[in-house]
Amino acid sequence: MRNRVKTTITIVLIVVVSLILLNTAGVLNPVKSIIDVTISNPVRLAFSEVAGSLSKSLGVITSIGSLNAKNTQLEVQVTELKNKLSELKEVKNENDILRAQLGFESRQPLKTIPARVISFEPDNIRKFLTLDKGSRHGLKKGMPVVSSGILVGTLDEVDSFSSKVFLINDPEFRIRAIGQDGRASGIVRGQLGQGLLMEKIAQNEIINLNEFVITAGSDDVPKGILIGQVEGIVRNDNAIFQSADLKSLINPSKLELVFVVTEK
Amino acid sequence: MRTFFLILMVVLLSLIQISGLNNSLFAITPNFVLAGLVVLAMLIDFNQLIWLAFTGGLILDFNSSVDFGLNTVFLILMILVIRLIIKTSEISTKLIYSLIIVGIATVFYNLVIFTTIIRSSAIINPLNLGFRLAVELVCNLVLTALIYWLVEFSLAKIEEFNKTRKLKLS
Secondary structure, X not given: OHHHHHHHHHHHHHHHHHHHHHHHHOOOHXXXXXXXXXXXXXXXXXXXXXXXXXXXXXXXXXXXXXXXHHHHHHHHHHHHHHHHHHHXXXXXXXXXXXXXXXXOOXXXXXXXXXXXXXXXXXXXXXOEEEEOOOHHHOOOOOOEEEEOOEEXXXXXXXXXXXXXXXXXXXXXXXXXXXEOOOOOEEEEEEEOOOOEEEEEEEOOXXXXXXXXXXXXXXXXXXXXXXXXXXXXXXXXXXOOEEEEEEEEOOOHHHOOEEEEEEEO | OHHHHHHHHHHHHHHHHHHOOOOOOOOOOOOHHXXXXXXXXXXXOHHHHHHHHHHHHHHHHHXXXXXXXXXXXXXXXXXXXXXXXXXXXXXXXXXXXXXXXXXXXXXXXXXXXXXXXXXXXXXXXXXXXXXXXXXXXXXXXXHHHHHHHHXXXXXXXXXXXXXXXXXXXX
C-alpha cells in the first residue's frame, strides 16, 4: 500500500515537472491549440455564458429595491446626453469643415475584432481574462482591448486560438494617459481591489474632478481611448508630482464581449 | 461510477472557478477546487485524490496568468500535507478539519499568488488586501461546508446503488 502511494506521488510529480518544462520550452503550444479549438474554448464559453446569466439574475434580485431610483437618475442622464450629442454634432461639422480647409486627414474609426470572454483568472489577486480569438484571427501581443469604447486592457499572451487580456485593474498594469480637459499627462495604474490611479502628473499641470482620462497613445495603443473618470486628487505642495484616483467606467469582471483594436 | 463522479466533480468545480460566476460578492472568486479537494481528502483514497488534484490544477493553470504549474504544484503539496495530518492525528470530526485546512490553505494560496506581484512596485493597500482575503475566506468556508454535505450525500447514494446492483447480480 505504502509503495503504491509512493509510486503514485513519483509518477504525478514527474508528469507535472515534465509539463512545466515542456510548457517553458514552448512544446505544449500546438497541443494547447488543439485542446483550445476542440474542447477547451467551447466548454469554457458555455460555462461562462451560464455563469454570466446566473450572475445577472442574482444581480437583478439583489438590486430590485434601488431600480426605481436608478431609473429616474438614468432618465435625467439620457436627456442631458441628448443635449450634449446635438452640441457635439455641430462641433463635429465645424471640425470637418476646418480639417478640410487646413488639409488635415479626417480621423479614421478604429479597426476592431470582436472576441468573447471565455474565462477569468482563478485567483483574486491577478486580473486577467481569456478571449476566444488568437493569432490565427490577427491578434498580437500588446493590442488594446475595449468595451463600449472604454479601455479594458491589453493583450498579454496570444496563442493560436485564444489570448489573455492583461486587465487595466491588475496591480501591475500601467499605461500613459492624459486628462481630456486640462491635458495633464501621467501614468494610469491598477490598484488591487480598488479603482485606478493616475500618477506622475506634474505639479504645474491641471487635472479636475470628474474629468475624463484617455490614453495618450503609444506603440500599439491609439490615442483617445477612454480609461476612467477622476474622482479624487492628491496634491501635496512639497511633492514633485500629483496623483488622481480614477473611477473605472466598466466592470472588467462582468464582461462578455470585447473588441480588440487591431489597427490604429 | 464513483471515479467518474469524482473526476466530473473536480472538472466542474474548476470550470465554475474560471467561469466568472463569482462577481456578485465584491468580485471575489471563491476557491471551488481547493474546497472540493480538501473535502475529498477526508473521504476518499489518496491515490485517486492526487490525480484529481493534478486534473484540477492543470485546468486552473491553463487559465491562469501566474507561472504554469503553480496551481498544480500547490494543490498536490496541499494534498500531501493533508495526508500527513490525517496519518499523524486522530480525526473524528472531518468537517471541522476540512474547514480549518481550507482556512489555512486559502491564506497560504493567496500569499503564494501575492509573491508573483510583490516583485513589482504594485500599489497594494494592506487594508483592502485583508478585507478581500477575509471575504474569500468566509466564501471558501461556506463553500466547503456545502461541498462536504453534497459529496457525503452523493457518495452514500453511489455506495447504495452499487450494493443494490451487486445484490441483483448475485
